[in-house]
Amino acid sequence: MKEITKKYPYLTRVLWQTTLIDGAVPRAWMTTLGRMEARERLAHFFCELRDRLHTVGLTQDNSYELPITQEELGDAFGMSTVHVNRVLQELRTDGLITSRGRTVIINDWERLQQEAQYNPVYLHIDQKLERD
Numbered sequence: 001m002k003e004i005t006k007k008y009p010y011l012t013r014v015l016w017q018t019t020l021i022d023g024a025v026p027r028a029w030m031t032t033l034g035r036m037e038a039r040e041r042l043a044h045f046f047c048e049l050r051d052r053l054h055t056v057g058l059t060q061d062n063s064y065e066l067p068i069t070q071e072e073l074g075d076a077f078g079m080s081t082v083h084v085n086r087v088l089q090e091l092r093t094d095g096l097i098t099s100r101g102r103t104v105i106i107n108d109w110e111r112l113q114q115e116a117q118y119n120p121v122y123l124h125i126d127q128k129l130e131r132d
Contacts, residue, residue: 017124024122032117038087041077043116046097050106051120062106066099 005012025048036044053064068076074084091097096112098105106112 021122021124024124028122036117038077038079038083039090040116042073042084042087043091043096043112044118045073045077046091046104046106047113047116047118048120048123050104050109051123051125055125062109063103065102066104067102 005015032044049066050059050062050064053059058064070084070088071081073079074081077084079087088097088099091112092099094111095107096115098107112118
């Protein structure tokens with residue numbers, strides 16, 4: 001790895017940026033998790049996932065595949081499956097999202113971001129690395 005990064009400084013910068021992002025995501029969640037209600041946490045998750053998947057070309061418009069069950073979402077966010085189901089139903093009823101099977105469709109991106117208090121700066125998505 002030492003030889004590769006010495007020979008390819010651009011690769012070193014890419015690896016470093018990836019490390020910074022990998023550290024920023026859990027910090028962002030730790031600092032906001034306790035302040036957010038369940039609805040905001042799930043909305044934030046849908047926003048972050050949309051941005052991360054969009055970056056690698058895995059979204060179509062504002063929709064993407066979510067291969068996670070409600071039970072798994074509950075485990076990840078410290079909520080019961082019943083509570084996850086209620087929150088998802090609220091987000092659907094308010095027109096923020098639609099779900100079709102495993103596909104999540106974000107109907108109102110601006111409102112969902114506001115609901116989630118979402119600011120994607122910590123993801124460094126727009127940061128461009130210069131090649132030598």
